[in-house]
Amino acid sequence: MTDILILVHADFCSPGHLAAVLDREHRDFTVLRADQGELDGYDLDRPKAVAIMGGPMSVNDPLPWIGEEIAALRHFIARDVPLIGHCLGGQLLARALGAAVHRMPYTEIGWQPLEKRAQASDNPWLAHLPREFSIYQWHSDTFDLPEGAQWLMDSPWCPNQGFSWGDKLLALQGHPEMTEELVRSWLTDWGHLLDETQASQQSKTRMLTDLPAKVADLNQVAEGFYRRWLDLAFG
Known part of the structure; x- marks a missing residue:
C-alpha cells in the first residue's frame, strides 16, 4: 500500500x-480497479493523494460499485485529500459533491480547443496554461457544477470542462493523461463508435495527424495539473 x-x-x-x-519522480503508487470491487477493505485513511481515471460507463448506471466509489470519494473530500478526476473521474467527483451528471445530445471526441474562463484566470490549477489550449476528449456525459465550485474552462461542445472545489480538488471532463499508445489503441479498438457526421467529433485521420506533437503539448498541460496535485499532497 502506498x-x-x-x-x-x-x-x-x-x-x-x-x-x-x-515513475519519473520515483513515487510509488497503488492502482485499484474500482469496478472490480478492489476498494473493498482498502484503508481510506491511508492515501495522501488520489487520482480517478476514466471509463466507458456512466455515473448514472445502476452498478453497485459506483455508489461505493462515490462514498469513498466523499471520505477523501472530508479528509481534505488532494483529488484529481479525469472524465468519468471528474463526473464521479461532481456527483460526490452533490451535482448532477447527464447525457449530452452528442459525443465529444478528439482534440478539442479549451479556453480558460476569465473569472478563473488566477486559479492556481491553471497557472501553467495559456488562455487557449487543447485536451483530448471522448465522452457523452457531462457534469453540472457543484455548489461552491469554481468553473475553470469551457469548450465549444461542452461548456463544463473543469472545476475546482476548495483548494485541493480538480475535476476535468477531458483526458490529459493520454499518450500516443492510448490514443492509437482507442481509435483501433473503439473506432467503430466514431460518427464523423457529428460536428462534435473529429475524424480518425485528423486525430492521428501530428500525433506526437499533439501528445507532447498535452503532456505539458497534464504535468502542470499533476505537479500541483503532488505539491498539495507532499509539499
Whole structure:
C-alpha cells in the first residue's frame, strides 16, 4: 500500500502519462480497479493523494460499485485529500459533491480547443496554461457544477470542462493523461463508435495527424495539473 492511490475503471483507461510522471519522480503508487470491487477493505485513511481515471460507463448506471466509489470519494473530500478526476473521474467527483451528471445530445471526441474562463484566470490549477489550449476528449456525459465550485474552462461542445472545489480538488471532463499508445489503441479498438457526421467529433485521420506533437503539448498541460496535485499532497 502506498500514499498515492489511482482508481481505474477499465483496462483500456489506464493512468497513462500520470503513471509516467510518477515513475519519473520515483513515487510509488497503488492502482485499484474500482469496478472490480478492489476498494473493498482498502484503508481510506491511508492515501495522501488520489487520482480517478476514466471509463466507458456512466455515473448514472445502476452498478453497485459506483455508489461505493462515490462514498469513498466523499471520505477523501472530508479528509481534505488532494483529488484529481479525469472524465468519468471528474463526473464521479461532481456527483460526490452533490451535482448532477447527464447525457449530452452528442459525443465529444478528439482534440478539442479549451479556453480558460476569465473569472478563473488566477486559479492556481491553471497557472501553467495559456488562455487557449487543447485536451483530448471522448465522452457523452457531462457534469453540472457543484455548489461552491469554481468553473475553470469551457469548450465549444461542452461548456463544463473543469472545476475546482476548495483548494485541493480538480475535476476535468477531458483526458490529459493520454499518450500516443492510448490514443492509437482507442481509435483501433473503439473506432467503430466514431460518427464523423457529428460536428462534435473529429475524424480518425485528423486525430492521428501530428500525433506526437499533439501528445507532447498535452503532456505539458497534464504535468502542470499533476505537479500541483503532488505539491498539495507532499509539499
